[in-house]
Amino acid sequence: MNTPTKSNHIGRKISRIRELRDMKQEALALALGTNQQAISAMENSETIDDEKLIEVARALGVTVEAIKNFSEEAAINYFNNFNDSSEGTFNNHCTFNPIDKVVELFESKEKLYERLLQAEKDKVAYLEKLMK
Structure with missing residues (x-):
């Protein structure tokens, strides 16, 4: 052909x-x-x-x-x-540090747990007060 x-x-x-x-x-x-x-x-x-x-x-x-x-x-x-x-030259220009974001997320999660724990403590205290 x-x-x-x-x-x-x-x-x-x-x-x-x-x-x-x-x-x-x-x-x-x-x-x-x-x-x-x-x-x-x-x-x-x-x-x-x-x-x-x-x-x-x-x-x-x-x-x-x-x-x-x-x-x-x-x-x-x-x-x-x-x-x-x-190949091998991936140029990603992040405007933030990914590790800083992970730490920030961890800290916000920790604060949320502290608020939830305090709310539970307040609830237990209130229920104990009602029972007396």
């Missing part, structure tokens, strides 16, 4: 983007106000008119250029670079 290295089959590109977005043909059809068979036919078409392409891009949440320039290699490289750059 002889396939060119740079395919410009717009329908296949739409299909792959839809699959990567975890969208079924039925969902795309609903967004475009058509049926699943029309989406299947569109994804089998090598070319699509610009107006329809704009609608499809909007429904998929991408730009028309993203559809036209989509390639499997670029998508794979994007995700590989994303994973490579994030």
